[in-house]
Amino acid sequence: MEAHKAKILEVCNGIRKNTLMETLDIEYVDVGENFLIARMPVSPRVYQPDGVLHGGATVALAESVGSAASYVFLDGNKFFVRGIEIAANHVKGIREGFVYAKASILHKGRTTQLWEIRVTDEEGALISNCKLTTIALPKEG
Structure with a gap:
């Protein structure tokens, strides 16, 4: 399981190059089941x-997350x-x-997803609470 988690984080961090995530120095640090x-x-x-x-x-x-x-x-x-x-x-x-x-999933639909994103400081105090709706668009071919 740890190797799988490491691979996911490697992929997420690998796609940051030349993006806003790289500009803001956003780093993916942990992943779990949901x-x-x-x-x-x-x-x-x-x-x-x-x-x-x-x-x-x-x-x-x-x-981003x-x-x-x-x-x-x-x-x-x-x-x-x-x-x-x-x-x-x-x-x-x-x-x-x-x-x-x-980012924790609240609704995982086939087309739309709803995420709760809690932003905290290093001690776990809440800084911001966000809700994000995403859409999954099929890739052609």
């Missing part, structure tokens, strides 16, 4: 003007995955360290 976790460092690169984590960077992290989870759990060789709606409630600011985003 979840995927990514982390992002909090530094001036992702601050809003007053020196705390920008909500847009948080949402980019949430959509939710979409990657859809890719992993729906067989990305057969489908293109696209985020079609995201909502976020930001409840706490953070200035340093890492934030962790855990």
